[in-house]
Amino acid sequence: MTDPREQTTAVTDLALAGAALLAIRRLRGPAGWRRRIWQAAFALLAASGVLGAIVHGLRLSPSTRERLWQPLNVLLALIIALFATAAVSDRWGxxxxxxxxxxxxxxxxxxAWLSRRLQRGFLAFIIYELVAMVSALAIYADLARRRQLPGADRMTLGILVTIAAAGIQTSSLEVVIGEIPFDHNGLFHLVQLAALPLLVEGVRKSL
Known part of the structure; x- marks a missing residue:
């Protein structure tokens, strides 16, 4: 039987995928570069959530699991790349x-390929994410301070929550909520779910 913690991680993966699809819907509007970048990022997030649910929720052979982790890491890396692109666009045009x-x-x-080859590859990936997120945090905090971009304050808060989620991801934290066990992966998803509305509403306000 699959570890209950893996099952809850799979469920939170699907919840994250659903939230990402709702984000795409919330960002519908006239076509534009920034809107397309953000919608593409959330589309990749939805895809990674579904793939993550498969990896965590199904009983798979080690070789199959490894093969699925590779495209999953690519999706996650592309999400970060699009996020960084959006931040650069908001700051420098x-x-x-x-x-x-x-x-x-x-x-x-x-x-993503390199991270799978390192002994602690996912930690390296989290560092990659943190560098991108901290850079984006600096950009949006500055834009909010200067009042140059509507919604930058909410995006700053969303990024702070995302960074907190990444910190949980690197930990060994486990909790039980209402008799439901969550490991660091499931908790990461829950905290990221809290960050998404802040990011989405900030982006909507800026478009």
Whole structure:
């Protein structure tokens, strides 16, 4: 039988996928570069949630699980690349964002591949995420302080919660909520679910 903690992680993965689909719906509107970037990021988040639910929720052979982790890591790396592109676009303009996107998108699969080859690959991936998130935090905090971008304050809060989620991801924290066990992966998803509304509403306000 699959570990109950893996089952709850799978459920929270699906919840994250559902929230990402709702985010795409919330961001519907006139076509534009920034809107497309954010919707693409949330689409990849939804896909990674479904794939994560499969990896955590089903009884798979080690080889199958390993094969599924590779595209999952690529999806996660691409989400971070799109997030960074959006932050660059908001700070330095869409043209700059369009210039950096190809490099970030091409680097993401390479980093995902490298992270799977390292002894503590996922820790390396979390560091990659934290570097991107801290950079985005600095950008949106500055934009909020200068009042140059509507919604930047909410996005700053959303990024702070995301960074907290990443910290939980690297821990060995486990809790039981109402007799339901959560390991660090499930808790990471729960905290990330709290960050999404802040990010989405901030983005909506900025578009």
């Amino acid at each position: 869409e043209r700059t964002g369009q210039r950096v996107l190809p490099a970030l998108a091409l680097a993401a699969p390479g980093f």
